[in-house]
Amino acid sequence: MNFLRSKNDIGIFNAKLNSNEANTNDLSSRVVDLEDEKNKLLYENSELKERVIDVQARSMRENLIFSGIDEAPDEQVKGAKNSHTENQLKLFIKEVTKIEDEMQFHVVHRLRPRDDGKPRSIIARFERRKDRDLVLQRAPATLKDTSYRVNEQLPMEIIERRNELWPIYKRGKRLGNECKFKGDVLYVNNVAVYPSSKRPVNRRQMRTQNSAPHIVNQPMIPIPTHTQQQIERNQAVQVASEMNLTQNPSGH
Template sequence: MITQDERLEGLKFNTSILEDRLGKLEYERDMARDQCYEREGLLELQTRSMKDNLIFGGLGETGLEENTELVVKDFIKSELDITKEIVFQVVHRLGKRADGKPRSIVAKFVNRKDRDRVLNAASTKLASKRQFSINEHFPPEINERRRVLYPVFKEAKRNNRQVRLKADKLFIDGQQYHPPPPQHHPDSNALLQEDPHQPQYPTLAPTRMRPDLRDQFRHTGVSG
């Protein structure tokens, strides 16, 4: 017959196992959260480094000896009606396109005001010239987030809401919009729900008690 002391010792043993498992899960959670913060920090640095850049699309290539900076300057004057002399830090073509169209051009402006003037002019001057495009430059991961947000942005604008898409953040009527979590992770670990805007994680598998301990302490109310 099992004594009360033996029951207590068994409960202590099982509790220590659960506490050890919980400690490991909390450690893994903290590591994942730190890695997320680190990745977001690197993305922010990348985004800042590209803040003076614009990507020009649809500008025809003129050959191996092409002066890419001159191509951009001529385009700005002829298509955007901006005659002010603009200075660039660097201008270059991106990699070859699979569709055979002209490679896009990345231009890094010396003056932020010049960059903004060109971007603002593009919204009106190129509205009827779909073969050309001028866009802000972002890391691929930020572009993917913007792709998800853009339909919401268009819908809000269609409904005459005040909208602003800044990098990977969408603001509607002054409030930041947060997209719903991915559908393939419908549940989240309760330990990670302190901040609803933290990344979502799959539900962790429940801890199972050893069969011998389950049989031994079934009448104590502990189950696995």
Template sequence: MHVNVPYTLGVSSPAPEQAGACVNPQVYQPTIANLDVQALPHNPYVLDSIEKGLANIEHNMGKINLLDDISRSIDLMNKRLEGLDERVKATEDKVKNIESSTEFLSTKYDDIRKDVESVKENVTKTERSVLKQSSDIKTLTDENAADIKDLMRKNEKMKETILDIQCRSMRDNLIFSGISEQANENTELVLQEFISEELDIDEEVRFERVHRLGPPQDNYDGDTAPRPRAIVAKFSSYKQRELIRRFGPKLKGKHFGINEQYPEEIVNTRKILLPAYRDAKKKKEKVRFVTDKLYVNDRRVYPEDVQTPMEDMPTDEDDREGPTPGSRENVDDRRYSRYDYRTGAQRTTYRGNGRGRGRGRGRGRRPWRR
């Protein structure tokens, strides 16, 4: 006997054709919600089938939900893939730019390498040329070494000859310093009066030339007047020149000076030899200057033999020592020799209080000092 139970999808029940009835799904669609529980048979087998059908439905619903999650995940992955595609495209563009830059750098490198090779080639050529020129110069030097040495010897000899001529041209000269100067003066007459009054020489002294050294001064009187220019005199007679020079010690205690004139080379040599001269004088040895030659105990001292500390080197502000050639050697400590670069003279000065009988000097006037 069959119970007339409506057919429900997913419920274990006899098929409609087995139940002896046809169900039109367009007319009636049974669901679990409108299932009449009271109409269900009280058969454990049927209930069990219904429960299994419900479980199957729930299982299928879970699969459907899982499919929805998968679909959403796929959509998210698609979006990410789209972003990844954009980044890949941007990366490809960057790679293309890098490749283009690399090609440019490669081209530049090739150009630079060619330039470097060209420079190396030019340097090699230049080195070869320099070596050849050096070899030629060495050959010429070796060939002309004897001629060069001969020319050097002749040059040195010529220098010595010129220096000797300069010394001979100054042999009759004396330089007088400290003599007061007046505007429009007769310099030769001033010097004659100086020799007569200060040196007590009454005989007539004859000169070839007498003049002041340096340009004229702007003013000659007053405390602001510059020191008088030195007078250089060329004597007509060497004997008279020596007579005047030997009277130099009479100027002791006064601000006048009588000096021999030398070329600058000789004066520089004498300055180098001065420390040795001073040392020999302190030791009371026999010492003398002959032009630019120094003799200690009749043995010549050369400039290269003199070791002069820097603090002992003579300067324009230092007092100089040492007699002029041919002068007396018993010199007072207050006498000093110095080279006047303005006048070109080796000056020996006797310092004093400035109270002499010289022409044009006021009483008590202080002597000039350099």
């Protein structure tokens, strides 16, 4: 009798064990599904953010920001017309950047007052892209050792990403490498170096590009900032970049 009862108890125990195992497997499957859904949402959120940044960048691509240009007396009058600022900018382009071409603008205006008391910066939207590019190309040589500055207008996210890559840019220039920014990606001898917050292209996109190596320091789904894994990835990319620059000191 006791034997039959024990056998029955074992059967009940095994049934419960199997049931618990099934429940555990079901929960594990649900956790995997939730993790996949979370990653999908992170990916879609990252995609949406990048699209917004891209739209902002495209809307600004005809614009330049001029800093250090003194304000004319007629600009300082309350309610002054933007045409006064436009005339001041045209004079600056002719006299300082030595460009004789007549520039046309959609709009020119001063930004808000600066905290340091310097002249308010001017933002100008050019009618012709080639005029904008000519000014930007001529600026480094003509404005060297002056207090004037000419910069592209970019979304804040792209500015922050470029700042992160700036040390690599300067090191590359010192070693004689070809360094240029395209959006928020730095190219050193045609090798792409991404900022830590930039999601790289997916595998399908990479197969359609040229065979030049890409230094990528971010997975498809961004890692939370300040984690150890993030730090290790950033360090790895920095080392890889410097190795590439050292091996190609002539830029060839």
